[in-house]
Amino acid sequence: MTTLHLYNTYSRKTEEFRSIHDKIVGLYVCGPTVYGPPHLGHVRGPVVFDVLRRYFLHLGYKVRHVRNITDVGHIVGDADDGEDKLQKQAALEQIQPMEVAQIYTLSYNEMIRQMNVLPPSIEPLASGHIIEQIEMIESIIKAGFAYEVHGSVYFDVIGYSKNHEYGKLSGRVLDDLMAGAGNESRELEGQDEKRNANDFALWKKATPEHIMQWSSPWGKGYPGWHIECSAMSRKYLGDTFDIHGGGMDLLFPHHTGEIAQSTACTGHNPANYWMHHNMITINGQKMAKSLNNGIQVTELFSGNHPLLEQAYSPMTLRFFILMAHYRGTLDFSNEALKAAEKGLQRLFNAAELAKNLVASDSSDFDIKSIETSIYASLNDDLNTPQAIAQLFEAARITNVVNDGKGKINAEGIQLLQHIFSEILTNILGIIPESNTSNNALDGVMQMLLNMRKQAKEEKNYALSDQIRNQLSELGFEIKDGKDGSSWSLV
RNA sequence: GGUCGGAUGGCCGAGUGGCUAGGCACAGGUCUGCAAAACCUUUUACAGCGGUUCGAAUCCGCUUCCGACCUCCA
Numbered sequence: 117m118t119t120l121h122l123y124n125t126y127s128r129k130t131e132e133f134r135s136i137h138d139k140i141v142g143l144y145v146c147g148p149t150v151y152g153p154p155h156l157g158h159v160r161g162p163v164v165f166d167v168l169r170r171y172f173l174h175l176g177y178k179v180r181h182v183r184n185i186t187d188v189g190h191i192v193g194d195a196d197d198g199e200d201k202l203q204k205q206a207a208l209e210q211i212q213p214m215e216v217a218q219i220y221t222l223s224y225n226e227m228i229r230q231m232n233v234l235p236p237s238i239e240p241l242a243s244g245h246i247i248e249q250i251e252m253i254e255s256i257i258k259a260g261f262a263y264e265v266h267g268s269v270y271f272d273v274i275g276y277s278k279n280h281e282y283g284k285l286s287g288r289v290l291d292d293l294m295a296g297a298g299n300e301s302r303e304l305e306g307q308d309e310k311r312n313a314n315d316f317a318l319w320k321k322a323t324p325e326h327i328m329q330w331s332s333p334w335g336k337g338y339p340g341w342h343i344e345c346s347a348m349s350r351k352y353l354g355d356t357f358d359i360h361g362g363g364m365d366l367l368f369p370h371h372t373g374e375i376a377q378s379t380a381c382t383g384h385n386p387a388n389y390w391m392h393h394n395m396i397t398i399n400g401q402k403m404a405k406s407l408n409n410g411i412q413v414t415e416l417f418s419g420n421h422p423l424l425e426q427a428y429s430p431m432t433l434r435f436f437i438l439m440a441h442y443r444g445t446l447d448f449s450n451e452a453l454k455a456a457e458k459g460l461q462r463l464f465n466a467a468e469l470a471k472n473l474v475a476s477d478s479s480d481f482d483i484k485s486i487e488t489s490i491y492a493s494l495n496d497d498l499n500t501p502q503a504i505a506q507l508f509e510a511a512r513i514t515n516v517v518n519d520g521k522g523k524i525n526a527e528g529i530q531l532l533q534h535i536f537s538e539i540l541t542n543i544l545g546i547i548p549e550s551n552t553s554n555n556a557l558d559g560v561m562q563m564l565l566n567m568r569k570q571a572k573e574e575k576n577y578a579l580s581d582q583i584r585n586q587l588s589e590l591g592f593e594i595k596d597g598k599d600g601s602s603w604s605l606v
Numbered sequence: 607g608g609u610c611g612g613a614u615g616g617c618c619g620a621g622u623g624g625c626u627a628g629g630c631a632c633a634g635g636u637c638u639g640c641a642a643a644a645c646c647u648u649u650u651a652c653a654g655c656g657g658u659u660c661g662a663a664u665c666c667g668c669u670u671c672c673g674a675c676c677u678c679c680a
Contacts, residue, residue, distance in 0.1 A: 148680075157680040184648040286675075287610055341677085343679095367610090375676085394611085395674065401671070403680095420627060439629070440619060447672070452618040455630035462629085465644075477630075501620050505628035515645055519636090577639060584641085595643040602643090 117495035120175065120360075123443060125367065125390040126285055130497050135358050141172050141179045142357030144349040146366055147239070149186040150220035151205050154227050154413045156448060157363075157396055157403055163545075164498075165361050166233040166394045170543050175430040182352050183236040184345060185224075187217035187243045188328060188338055193449070196588050201216065202328060213241070213328050225452050230430040232545045237353050242344040246330045249339045249347040252381055253318045261380035265309040267321030267335040273314040275378055285375055285390060286368035292313070316373055318343050330548055342373035349386060350378065357583030360387035364394055375393055393442040398423065400450050409483045411448070425450045428457060432551050435460045438544055459508070467536040470516045476523035481513045483524075483531040490539055501537065516588040561592070565601045568594075 124551030135141050145165045148158055161336050165181075172179045187202070189330055225235070242249075253269055254446035256262045261276050276282055277290050290434050313508040322329035329336045349357065355378075361571050362371065371390065378386040395402070397408045412474040426437075436456035440446045484505050493502035510532055516522040524532075540546050571579040584594050586602070 146680085149678085155680085159680085161680055218625075288676080289609080311663090314677080362609090365679055369677050370679095395679080395680070397673080400672085418643070425678075436618090443611095444619085447618070451630075453617095455618060457630090461627045462644095469647090499620075505620070508628055512646085519645060521646075571679060572639075575639075578654075581640080596638075596641090597644065598637075604643095 119493055120171070121493045121497055121557045122389055122391060125285060125392050126387075127285075131141045131389070133358075133389065133457075137179065139177050141177045142353035143172075143179055143181045144345070144353055144357060144358045145167060145181070145236075145360075146345060146362035146370070147185050148220075148224050148225060149182040149444050150217045151202050152220060154220070154224045154521065155403070156398070156411050156413060158224065159227070159231065159413060159433060160393055160396060160437055161255050161361070161363055162228045162233045163231060165391075166228075167359075167438065167500060167543065168300070168359075168391075168498060168546055169234060171498070172444065172544055174538065174543050180235075180238070180353065181236045182238045182240065182349060184348055185217070185221050185241050186222070186341075186344065187214070187237060187241050188344065190411060200475055208368065217243075223414075227430075231434045232431070232547055234545075238286075240348045240352065242339065242348070243328070245344065245348050245351065246332075246339065248316070248351055249343045250319075250332050252343060252347045252350070252377070253339075255329065256318065256331065256377060256380045258478055259380050261376075262318055263311065264334050266316060267337060268309060269334055269340075270315040271373065271376060271380070272311065272398065273316070273376070280376070280379055282376055283368075283372065285466040286430070288368060301369070306324045316340060316369060318377070342370055343377060345370070346374050346377045346386065349374075349383075355382045356384065358385055359391055361391040361393070367392060394445045396446045396448060398447070399409050400447055404521070410436040410573075415595075423450075428453050429549055431546060432457045432460055435504075435546055438540045438546075439504055441497075441499055441501055443549070460546070463507055463511055463536075463540060463546070465538060466514040470510075470514045470529070470532045470536055473514065473517050473524065473529045473532070474528040475529055477525065478523055479525040479528045480522045481517075481524055481528060483513070483528045483535070486510055487511075487531060487539075488537065494543070500544065503544070507535065507540055534559070560604050565603065569601065573599065 122129045122133050143165065145161060148154065162183075165183075168504075169179050169181050179496045205213075205216050212275055229235075242360050249505070253262065256271065257264070260272075262271050264270075273282055282288075282290055302577045319332060319334055320336060321336050321338055326338065329338050347362065360371070360374075360505055370576040375385055376605065382528050397403065398411065401407055401409060403410050409423060411423060413433075415421040416424065416428050416433060417430060419425075432453065436448075436453055437446065440457075486509055490503045490506045493506065495501075513522065513524070514532055517524045564587065570584040571577070571583070587594060591605055593603070
């Protein structure tokens with residue numbers, strides 16, 4: 117494919133991407149609810165949409181990327197009291213709800229910064245857009261698609277579906293939803309106020325115990341879960357924008373609700389393309405509290421978790437995520453992560469070598485076709501694993517040429533360098549991680565390596581091996597190459 | 607129960623009718639005082655049964671298993 121195509125969940129087809137405005141893209145991605153530390157499930161979306169954004173930039177688009185922070189709690193479904201999720205956590209830790217939100221907003225942003233995810237253009241807080249949400253609810257009421265009961269406002273799903281396809285995005289039929297609704301133990305607060313069990317809250321009346329509540333035309337309360345994204349995407353990207361993204365778990369009800377709300381308000385679907393990344397699994401199982409396999413991102417980075425055999429770096433995690441296509445499930449295991457770690461190192465090594473290749477008059481390799489197929493892969497719904505496979509081919513060629521077992525001309529070298537710098541670094545966002553060492557440590561290590569080199573030259577292998585073995589015990593790995601030795605911390 | 611999506615070699619993971627995915631591991635080799643590292647080469651596959659076709663991992667049907675969602679979710 118020579119132009120970018122993306123899979124649109126709304127049409128269930130891969131479509132050619134065409135922006136509403138020439139060379140400008142509006143991208144809205146659902147961000148985290150900041151009530152707990154970020155776990156592995158939180159990282160995939162940011163990385164996937166970061167690559168999409170970087171690719172747009174590469175293609176010459178200007179991108180406005182909006183990613184919200186949900187700091188307004190929602191009803192807790194599995195609790196018996198329906199209290200605000202943020203409030204609950206706050207009570208547990210004896211701190212303010214906004215303090216909880218702040219702590220986890222910071223840790224979320226720190227996490228994705230380490231993974232080289234570009235910060236969004238705008239990162240709006242739900243709590244900072246209560247007025248916009250209230251205004252939107254009012255216009256939905258005015259349009260006749262919502263009703264107020266005892267200080268709460270609900271979206272009228274039945275009324276809406278008379279002239280709209282409510283369940284289209286998620287492939288659901290309203291009759292099925294109605295048959296399934298309310299047949300479980302799940303008892304939501306205010307369920308009996310609704311005209312229909314499928315109606316969802318736009319605004320919820322707050323009880324006095326609710327710390328987070330705001331004044332509204334319907335009394336003190338707080339916004340429903342879906343309205344924030346509708347209100348904020350509309351404010352910053354307009355009534356219609358290009359892409360709305362998120363996890364597949366948001367398909368229903370969140371994005372379904374968003375489409376209904378916006379349509380009720382503006383008359384049409386807010387986004388032209390709906391993109392959804394798949395979920396992750398751990399050792400083939402879903403990540404769940406009950407399975408005790410929930411891994412926090414900081415635990416992955418430190419290796420401090422019973423399921424982890426070692427620490428994995430942020431860049432390893434990023435690369436690992438991109439080795440799978442975003443619409444498939446992604447399985448975490450030590451074996452798979454280690455494979456990603458080693459493979460990534462191989463690419464980094466080759467990217468370094470490519471900077472110093474010697475040109476020949478002729479070339480044994482067709483680098484241009486590699487580049488072409490990389491772009492074809494990215495254009496095909498962001499097929500990063502295929503693109504990465506081609507990067508490994510470029511790495512292999514680089515190594516062969518570097519070993520003097522193949523020839524390449526100056527143009528080929530330039531292309532190789534371009535592939536590593538543009539594709540690997542700029543589009544995939546994979547950058548070498550700075551060594552955790554400092555200057556003093558570097559100096560000491562260089563000294564030891566020099567001493568060992570001298571011992572080797574004097575054929576004092578007892579001493580050279582002693583240096584290597586003792587360093588090894590301390591966790592340093594010594595690598596002897598043609599041009600001297602190097603070291604790394606294992 | 608309803609809806610949707612899966613099942614690919616030891617592990618991860620692309621591929622949608624004929625042509626090598628790729629990474630890691632394993633194995634062989636190069637290099638090396640030795641070892642490691644690095645590099646090169648390379649074997650094993652398409653859940654099961656049936657059908658369509660000259661030809662199926664790919665299309666169709668059935669079966670088995672797995673997952674997600676069904677008003678907290680990334």
